[in-house]
Amino acid sequence: MTTGYVFHPEYLWHDTGTSAGLLPADPTAGVQPAVHVENPDAKRRVHELIHACGLLGELMVIEPRRATVAELTRVHTPAYVQHIKTQSDLRGGGGDAGDGFSPVGHGSYDIARLAAGGLIELVTAAAHGDITNGYALVRPPGHHATANQGMGFCLFNNIAVAARHAQAELGLARVAVVDWDAHHGNGTQAIFNDDPSVLTISLHQAGCFPPDSGWTHENGTGDGTGYALNVPLPPGSGHAAYLNAIHQVVLPALDRFAPDLILLANGFDANVFDPLARQMLTAASYREMTRLLVSAADQLCHGRLIAAHEGGYSPFYTPYCALAFLEELTGTTTHVTDPLAAVVAGYTAEPFLPHQCEVIAAAAQLVERIS
Ligand code: 6DK
Numbered sequence: 001m002t003t004g005y006v007f008h009p010e011y012l013w014h015d016t017g018t019s020a021g022l023l024p025a026d027p028t029a030g031v032q033p034a035v036h037v038e039n040p041d042a043k044r045r046v047h048e049l050i051h052a053c054g055l056l057g058e059l060m061v062i063e064p065r066r067a068t069v070a071e072l073t074r075v076h077t078p079a080y081v082q083h084i085k086t087q088s089d090l091r092g093g094g095g096d097a098g099d100g101f102s103p104v105g106h107g108s109y110d111i112a113r114l115a116a117g118g119l120i121e122l123v124t125a126a127a128h129g130d131i132t133n134g135y136a137l138v139r140p141p142g143h144h145a146t147a148n149q150g151m152g153f154c155l156f157n158n159i160a161v162a163a164r165h166a167q168a169e170l171g172l173a174r175v176a177v178v179d180w181d182a183h184h185g186n187g188t189q190a191i192f193n194d195d196p197s198v199l200t201i202s203l204h205q206a207g208c209f210p211p212d213s214g215w216t217h218e219n220g221t222g223d224g225t226g227y228a229l230n231v232p233l234p235p236g237s238g239h240a241a242y243l244n245a246i247h248q249v250v251l252p253a254l255d256r257f258a259p260d261l262i263l264l265a266n267g268f269d270a271n272v273f274d275p276l277a278r279q280m281l282t283a284a285s286y287r288e289m290t291r292l293l294v295s296a297a298d299q300l301c302h303g304r305l306i307a308a309h310e311g312g313y314s315p316f317y318t319p320y321c322a323l324a325f326l327e328e329l330t331g332t333t334t335h336v337t338d339p340l341a342a343v344v345a346g347y348t349a350e351p352f353l354p355h356q357c358e359v360i361a362a363a364a365q366l367v368e369r370i371s
């Protein structure tokens, strides 16, 4: 088994500025400047840990390239791609992808193309058999971006671009997207909403972001009816609820769908230390969830599981979650164990509660619509 790894220093040069992720500074209104919450720190530390613990040597490093306009417009409108370029060309930065808190720094257009192209290169290597599975540690993230609108820190929908590339160029007809970022994968869902060839499954904190999005009744439209699944887990959900959702919804849905490729929108922001959500996963949770997904990919699609980094905002804990994820992807272990395991054990001793069980059961009922 070979695991591919995509990273590039330019990913860290996507400049999200000092608007905190909320509002531009306005001293007269008492709004202080603060480093944007989607800044390079957590991702840089993930890369550093992978390198320092020796795991990098176990990975096949794949060079990213910039996605072309033709590749981006399989998913996005030409006008939206041009909008990002125009915002990126602004001297001095300050551009925005559409919602007022998705910054487009000077030069971010090319970096966002390098992120989408990194995913394209990984799925290509998987289709050619050069790698079994892979991880793209990219910025900016992608799963909120729709065909014509950037939002939630996302510019181009990296996963969607890779899915369409896999179908158009690599003979991988059926693509499943599993999204366990703490926020709803609304962009990916919208792009594939009426398309039964792409199954989208999002596990997220109910109503966290975007507001009023990602409910169980959003189940696809037209020909795609049944091929969008949502598990809006209540705030406070942790290991038991997520593992239950994987067993009751994700694995049965994947079994029925029988994908040629599984893409994972791999956000680590459902961990207990994350500032942007109120879920309670630990590095051990990500390890277990990954083990199950790797095993499903082995059984269903020759192990082809390709992950794109999405959220994850705790600079000190995200790296241990990512390391657990990568250890499972590669089937190896390192000498590094979660140094906060004893602390999180005290934080996360939550039971599996009835209101969590209800949501999962409602989503599980929809699985039989998939064929
Ligand atoms: N704003 C993402 O992780 C993006 O899904 C999440 C976007 C959340 C926006 C709303 C929000 C804050 C909160 C606190 C401080 C600043 C901004 F796309 C991904 F990156 F993956 O919580």
Ligand code: ZN
Pocket (backbone or CB within 6 Å): 181, 182, 183, 267, 269, 310, 311, 312
């Ligand atoms: Zn997120």
